Amino acid sequence: MDKLQSLRGMVDLLPQSTPLWQRIEATARAHFARAAIEEIRTPVLEATELFARGIGEATDVVGKEMYTFVDRGERSCTLRPEGTASVVRAAIQHGLLSQGPQRLWYGGPMFRYERPQAGRQRQFHQIGLEMLGFADPRSDVEAIAVAWDLLADLGVQGLALELNSLGSSDDRARYREQLVAWLSERADQLDPDSQDRLQRNPLRILDSKNPDTQALLADAPTLAEALSPESRDRFARVTHGLTLLGIPFQLNPRLVRGLDYYSHTAFEITSTQLGAQATVCGGGRYDGLVEQLGGPPTAAIGWALGMERLAILLAQAGAATAAAPEVYVVSRGEQAEPLALQLARQLRQAGHAVDLDLTGAAFGKQFKRADRTGARWAVVIGDSEAEAGVVLLKDLRGASGEASQPEQRLSPEELLQRFA
RNA sequence: GCGGGCGUAGCCAAGUGGUUAAGGCACCGGAUUGUGAUUCCGGCAUUCGGGGGUUCAAGUCCCCUCGUCCGCCCCA
Numbered sequence: 001m002d003k004l005q006s007l008r009g010m011v012d013l014l015p016q017s018t019p020l021w022q023r024i025e026a027t028a029r030a031h032f033a034r035a036a037i038e039e040i041r042t043p044v045l046e047a048t049e050l051f052a053r054g055i056g057e058a059t060d061v062v063g064k065e066m067y068t069f070v071d072r073g074e075r076s077c078t079l080r081p082e083g084t085a086s087v088v089r090a091a092i093q094h095g096l097l098s099q100g101p102q103r104l105w106y107g108g109p110m111f112r113y114e115r116p117q118a119g120r121q122r123q124f125h126q127i128g129l130e131m132l133g134f135a136d137p138r139s140d141v142e143a144i145a146v147a148w149d150l151l152a153d154l155g156v157q158g159l160a161l162e163l164n165s166l167g168s169s170d171d172r173a174r175y176r177e178q179l180v181a182w183l184s185e186r187a188d189q190l191d192p193d194s195q196d197r198l199q200r201n202p203l204r205i206l207d208s209k210n211p212d213t214q215a216l217l218a219d220a221p222t223l224a225e226a227l228s229p230e231s232r233d234r235f236a237r238v239t240h241g242l243t244l245l246g247i248p249f250q251l252n253p254r255l256v257r258g259l260d261y262y263s264h265t266a267f268e269i270t271s272t273q274l275g276a277q278a279t280v281c282g283g284g285r286y287d288g289l290v291e292q293l294g295g296p297p298t299a300a301i302g303w304a305l306g307m308e309r310l311a312i313l314l315a316q317a318g319a320a321t322a323a324a325p326e327v328y329v330v331s332r333g334e335q336a337e338p339l340a341l342q343l344a345r346q347l348r349q350a351g352h353a354v355d356l357d358l359t360g361a362a363f364g365k366q367f368k369r370a371d372r373t374g375a376r377w378a379v380v381i382g383d384s385e386a387e388a389g390v391v392l393l394k395d396l397r398g399a400s401g402e403a404s405q406p407e408q409r410l411s412p413e414e415l416l417q418r419f420a
Numbered sequence: 421g422c423g424g425g426c427g428u429a430g431c432c433a434a435g436u437g438g439u440u441a442a443g444g445c446a447c448c449g450g451a452u453u454g455u456g457a458u459u460c461c462g463g464c465a466u467u468c469g470g471g472g473g474u475u476c477a478a479g480u481c482c483c484c485u486c487g488u489c490c491g492c493c494c495c496a
Binding site for chain 1: 421422448449452453454455456457486487488489490491492493494495496
């Protein structure tokens with residue numbers, strides 16, 4: 001392979017698809033602004049320790065999926081595999097939490113060294129929300145509502161919100177013991193992956209895709225039963241709030257999050273249109289993370305949505321296309337071309353989208369290109385116009401269609417006035 | 421990290437061991453030396469992802485490798 005090409009799992013977004021991404025980003029910004037959520041931007045590269053401590057050493061993300069290297073200062077650095085740890089780090093570092101609760105959003109590339117698949121690349125993009133310093137169950141509802149309304153506004157069809165409570169860390173520790181004990185007696189009935197998880201990350205066995213394992217789990221102790229009365233009450237307030245807002249959800253007692261920092265409310269928004277990587281948006285509460293990273297005890301909830309997966313869903317509905325320029329400037333000749341250069345700039349300074357043909361090709365070729373861009377107007381300048389101090393303004397989208405639309409002779413000043 | 425499918429031009433694609441690798445789209449040039457559709461003419465792969473092997477002969481068969489797609493794992 002001696003042709004230069006992008007690294008595996010790193011994809012180019014070509015002009016054909018960027019309008020869709022821009023629409024998603026603009027819609028997200030509008031929703032965040034309306035919900036009084038401010039943007040935060042953190043570095044793509046962080047100290048490896050941040051993720052090891054924040055996400056959990058035992059997780060797959062930290063254990064085998066990070067892009068980690070030693071820099072020239074002998075520091076271990078990692079390209080961020082997710083956004084939450086960085087946002088929390090920045091909030092602690094700059095004392096944001098002493099200024100009261102923070103409603104923050106972020107967006108950008110994340111990196112995980114995984115095998116590429118549908119809806120999964122090594123560099124992928126997320127938009128995420130983090131609400132730091134909010135303990136009330138209403139904040140869970142509000143965070144979910146922002147995600148739900150954003151996706152609805154974008155026109156994504158066929159989404160389902162799945163909800164579960166992981167309880168407090170005490171609840172979870174207690175349940176974990178029960179589950180491991182129960183499953184250990186039946187380890188021979190588990191699929192190999194799940195046997196492995198029994199040591200490493202037993203809760204993940206709950207969302208195994210193996211049908212035999214799922215059948216076995218039907219009789220296993222459930223997380224819901226292990227929740228303390230306080231945790232149950234809290235979760236009930238969340239579900240009541242969602243009902244109040246008319247946001248439909250399904251309780252999924254098997255829903256477990258992969259990163260260690262989650263507690264209480266966990267949720268995913270999924271689509272059946274995405275193949276194996278069905279989760280468009282996932283999140284939950286992480287009340288212990290801020291403290292774990294050296295900050296004050298701080299309740300928090302957040303989510304992240306996968307841009308590539310969202311783009312897949314929206315592309316199915318119909319692609320957005322780039323806007324056509326308003327004006328296409330056709331010019332040819334030594335006198336005409338400098339004049340065209342100036343006029344194009346002046347029209348742009350007046351706020352118009354202008355495409356300037358720089359080929360110097362025959363007028364016929366330039367008109368053909370002008371037509372194809374979809375521009376409404378052509379400004380035509382040849383040397384005879386340049387000498388006479390005029391330009392031709394031609395309507396390319398007149399009622400009668402194609403060629404031989406009427407042209408107007410205007411002075412450059414008149415043209416600019418016309419487009420003022 | 422594991423399993424499977426697929427790699428012929430920017431894109432789609434014919435080719436099923438035998439001389440110079442169809443066709444379409446797109447793009448470029450010309451017919452039209454200053455006006456957009458259509459049409460017509462011409463151009464656009466010394467080579468089939470890369471490397472090695474089998475053979476008189478390989479895009480076609482074999483091996484390795486890279487990439488890609490789908491699934492597992494994992495996750496947004």
